[in-house]
Amino acid sequence: MRRRAVVLGLLALTSGAPAPAFAQLRMQEPAESRPAISPGRREGVNEALRRTVTLVLRAEARSQGLPPELSDPSPVAEEVIASLRTGARLPEGVEAFAVPDRINRRLPHARGGSVWASVGATLIEIDPVRLTVLSIAHDVLPPQV
Numbered sequence: 001m002r003r004r005a006v007v008l009g010l011l012a013l014t015s016g017a018p019a020p021a022f023a024q025l026r027m028q029e030p031a032e033s034r035p036a037i038s039p040g041r042r043e044g045v046n047e048a049l050r051r052t053v054t055l056v057l058r059a060e061a062r063s064q065g066l067p068p069e070l071s072d073p074s075p076v077a078e079e080v081i082a083s084l085r086t087g088a089r090l091p092e093g094v095e096a097f098a099v100p101d102r103i104n105r106r107l108p109h110a111r112g113g114s115v116w117a118s119v120g121a122t123l124i125e126i127d128p129v130r131l132t133v134l135s136i137a138h139d140v141l142p143p144q145v
Helices: 002-015 021-028 045-063 078-083
Strands: 115-119 122-127 132-137
Touching: 045 132
Parallel strands: none
Antiparallel strands: 115 122, 122 132
């Protein structure tokens, strides 16, 4: 959109015609006034990811059943869950259990070769080479009662 506005503005300047109003507004808009969105994420992506992961887990639970670490997750302190950040390294001391391959193949992946793991009732997508958290799906597993 910004590139198009700049091109239209340049065309208007060279032809002598007035530039369209939206092109003038986009060219004058300072970078600080634009909303800050984390790189690679749009609004609603986290909720869509959570819903997709939940649907895959429900389908697996109905067809073949979930392994014990997914069907009966151990409780994890809120501080541990809060320390998980997308794009950051996996914090030291966080115990993550890899999701079985049959489930991992069905889950969405941000990068090829990434692996999904469970931390309590939260599933996280991890880059196994850099040990960075790529995606976080909160509260997709049933909590332990």
